[in-house]
Amino acid sequence: MQDLNDLYYFVQVVEHGGFAAAARATGTQKSRLSRRIAMLEDRIGVRLIQRSPRRFFVTDVGREYYQRCVAVLIEAEAADAFIAQHQGEPQGSLRVSCPTALISFQFGRLFARFMTAHPKISLQLESTNRRVDVIAEGFDVSIRVRFPPLERSELVMRKLDDSSQYLVARPGFLKEPIGEPAELAGLPSLAWTSATHSYEWRLESADGEQAVVRHEPRFLTDDMAALREAALDGAGIVQLPTMMIWKDLAAGALVPVLPQWRPASGIVHAVFPSRRGLLPSVRTFIDFLAQECTADRLTVDESLAWPARPPHITTEGIRRPGDPTRKRKDAIGTI
Amino acid sequence: MQDLNDLYYFVQVVEHGGFAAAARATGTQKSRLSRRIAMLEDRIGVRLIQRSPRRFFVTDVGREYYQRCVAVLIEAEAADAFIAQHQGEPQGSLRVSCPTALISFQFGRLFARFMTAHPKISLQLESTNRRVDVIAEGFDVSIRVRFPPLERSELVMRKLDDSSQYLVARPGFLKEPIGEPAELAGLPSLAWTSATHSYEWRLESADGEQAVVRHEPRFLTDDMAALREAALDGAGIVQLPTMMIWKDLAAGALVPVLPQWRPASGIVHAVFPSRRGLLPSVRTFIDFLAQECTADRLTVDESLAWPARPPHITTEGIRRPGDPTRKRKDAIGTI
DNA sequence: TTGCATCGTTCTATTGATAGGACGCTGCGT
DNA sequence: ACGCAGCGTCCTATCAATAGAACGATGCAA
Incomplete structure (x- = not known):
């Protein structure tokens, strides 16, 4: 031939x-x-x-x-x-896992919009904060937030958003404003339950300086909404994602503690078993999430009148040797 | 891609x-x-x-x-x-050279038939006995007869026909029939002018024996028709191609001298610059000639009631090391 | 139920295509 | 008239595709 x-x-x-x-x-x-x-x-x-x-x-x-x-x-x-x-016209059923808090303040709306936009796709969502076994449990996609450095994984990963964070409290909670991380010591704090039972805020200043402040939370939970409610009631200082509290900040119901310092950002990403033979529905879903996260971030940035994070501070700033972000970038570069 | x-x-x-x-x-x-x-x-x-x-x-x-x-x-x-x-429908102009004698007794008719069969092709024929420079003189095809071993050439070659030959004279020319090549010595002969000015008949018997007989022609010319006329007039013994004299033989106007021995055959072939990018008109022309020569040979064989040559005597019988026929066969195998 | 023929897939020694550089040629600018 | 940049072609070490065999799986006939 x-x-x-x-x-x-x-x-x-x-x-x-x-x-x-x-x-x-x-x-x-x-x-x-x-x-x-x-x-x-x-x-x-x-x-x-x-x-x-x-x-x-x-x-x-x-x-x-x-x-x-x-x-x-x-x-x-x-x-x-x-x-x-x-x-381009995918169909079928998707099984997705997502942290509960992310659903409530960010992804819940995105999932609803996705299903409106793609009538032929069904979504089976598991709201969970545990680290699911994507392959063994049969998930198409798992959405996760992790703080760098991310650990290596056999799964393919696609970054969806930066999870910028704020250290906040109710106005008036602090008798006097503080200007240095060291002044946080001893103040009441609230936190997400950690598997390691050690709690610290990792902060970065506008000019790149970094600080780590250890604290002993008076309130521990794996329910992020409860954390937000407690902060709104003046129970203490807490680190929460921008996407969760940007309206509270805009309304003045919460205020940043140490405005010149910001907590390190996390990375919101989707993981899935393999790029090869990726179902169109899965591909479309992930692309949709990435796109909508970018659009929402712009909205929030405009509302807060400053970037979700200081422009000069990026995740690369804390990259370490063997950092899987490079591999991840290679892996998803062609999607 | x-x-x-x-x-x-x-x-x-x-x-x-x-x-x-x-x-x-x-x-x-x-x-x-x-x-x-x-x-x-x-x-x-x-x-x-x-x-x-x-x-x-x-x-x-x-x-x-x-x-x-x-x-x-x-x-x-x-x-x-x-x-x-x-x-399939070639067109254009062809420039061809062909020995004069071949035109008159064999190829002239073929050229005419070709032009009838392919109205869109023009033919420019140079009747010449010299060895033309195909490339420099701009010929598409040159038709040649050569006796083995053929010399090497940069040109591509396509065999068209075997040029079987007869050693003939007018009936009665020989006072007595002869049976051995040696008996040819001293008999009057006619020949085509040779550049080397040396003349010999190379003969083969039915059982493969070979003989070489030197002779001094009393008539030399580069006009093969004149040779035939002289033989018909009883001027002497001459070697001529089968295709030229097969009707004379059939009619008895000429008779074979030494019927048990035959002259070695030549090879009628077409040479052309390159196989690659061969114009359809050239390809068609060469294919046509090969086909018609085969058909004509069958007609002549049937008329003479024996093969143009004994079946066991072939050009391979006199192949020598470095013989270009093998290379030629390789070269034209894919046409 | 079992054996067998034939399926599609995988593996690897072999074969053929390719990348990249070298070469000769050509047209253009000086 | 000459030098040079860039053209298309050719060459060869390297790389990738392939042929052919082996393998496990499957359906059908006995």
């Missing part, structure tokens, strides 16, 4: 008016183009292109053959377009 | 209902088909065929994709058909 790819090469060479230009345009070696066109001409027994160094023109036969080869490529593109369109 | 050949493989597998059947039908290894379809599915992210040993069915997406791939192949076949049609 003939090599259909030769038709593609031929079209590229003709359209670019030469082997060198076609090679540059397509990222293909010109020796390959030269050889493949020569082989095509040998096989069909016709000179398609008259050429020598510096001279290049397509024969009459070559011109007509080119038109037919273009028709081949148009049909091939139509086949690709069909696949792309097919993938 | 994607591999367009995968579309072909996919269509073949679908149309044959399996990899093994498609492999048999197309002469392609099933491992290749298996791998290429798997790669295609990976690349487009869609399962096209659900299969396991003994179970095979095309998915809905696969069925629709198949339709589009068929469209691609239809266009590719249309491109091929265009080329074939283009080649």
Whole structure:
């Protein structure tokens, strides 16, 4: 059988008016183009292109053959377009896990919008704060928040959002404003239950300085809404995600403690078993979440009149050797 | 870029209902088909065929994709058909050289028939006995007769005919029949002017014996028709091509001298600059000549009631090391 | 129930295509 | 007239695809 790819090469060479230009345009070696066109001409027994160094023109036969080869490529593109369109209208059922708090203040609305936008997809959502076993438990996607450095994983990961954070309390809770992290010591605090039972705030200043403050929370829970309620009632100082409390901040119901220092951000990401043969519904879901998170972040940033995080402080600032973020970027770069 | 050949493989597998059947039908290894379809599915992210040993069915997406791939192949076949049609009706002008004698007794009629069969082709024929420089003088084809071993050439060669020969004289010229080559010595002879000015008959017997007889022609010319006329007039013994004198032999106007011995045959061949990018008109012309020569030879063989040459005596019998016939055969094997 | 023929997939030694550089040629600018 | 940049082609070490065999799975006949 003939090599259909030769038709593609031929079209590229003709359209670019030469082997060198076609090679540059397509990222293909010109020796390959030269050889493949020569082989095509040998096989069909016709000179398609008259050429020598510096001279290049397509024969009459070559011109007509080119038109037919273009028709081949148009049909091939139509086949690709069909696949792309097919993938563009995904359907089926998705099993997703998501931390409870993220559902309530950020992703719940996104899931609802997704289902409105994609009537043919069903969603089975497990609201959980535990680290699910994606493969063994049969999840298509698991949404997680982790603070860098992220641990290695066999799963593929797609970053959805930065989880910028605020250290806040009710107005008036502090008898006097404080200006240094060290002044936080001994103040009442509230926190998310930690498996390690050790609690600290990791803070960064606007000019890149970092500080770590240990504290002993007077209120521990794995219910983030309860933490927010307690803070609103003046029970203490707590670190909470921007997305959860941006309206409270805008309304003045909560105020930042140590405004010149910010807690390190987490990374909200989706993990799934494999990129290969990813169902269109899963792909669409993840793309949708990434897109909506970006849009929501812009809304919040405009409302708070400053970036969700100081621009010069990024997750890269705390990257360590063996940091899986580089691998992750490689892994999802082609999605 | 994607591999367009995968579309072909996919269509073949679908149309044959399996990899093994498609492999048999197309002469392609099933491992290749298996791998290429798997790669295609990976690349487009869609399962096209659900299969396991003994179970095979095309998915809905696969069925629709198949339709589009068929469209691609239809266009590719249309491109091929265009080329074939283009080649099927050759046109243009041919410049050909041919020895004068060959024109008169063999090829003149063939050229006329060719032009009748191909109204769109013009022929520019140079009747010449000199060895033309095909490339420098701009010939498309040069027709030649040479006796083995043929010398090497940069030109591509296509054998057209064996030029079997007869050693003949007018009936009654010989007072007594002769039976051995040695008896030819001293008899009057006629010959084609040789550049080397040395004349010999190289003869072969029915049982493969070979003999060389030197002679001093009393008539030398480069006009083969004149040689024939002189022989018909009883001027002497001459070696002439079968095609030239087969009617004289059939009519008894000329008789073979030494019927048990035959001169070695020459090879009528066409030479042309290159096989690559051979114009359809040139290809058609050469094919036509080869075909007509074969047909004419059969006619002559039947008329003379014996083969133009004894079947066991061939040019291979006098092949020498470095003989270009082997290379020539390799060179033209794919035309 | 079992054995067997044939399926699709995988593996690896072999084969063929390719990348990248070298080369000769050509047209253009000086 | 000459030098040079860039062309298309060719060469070869390297890389990737393939042929062919082996393997496990499956359906059917005995």
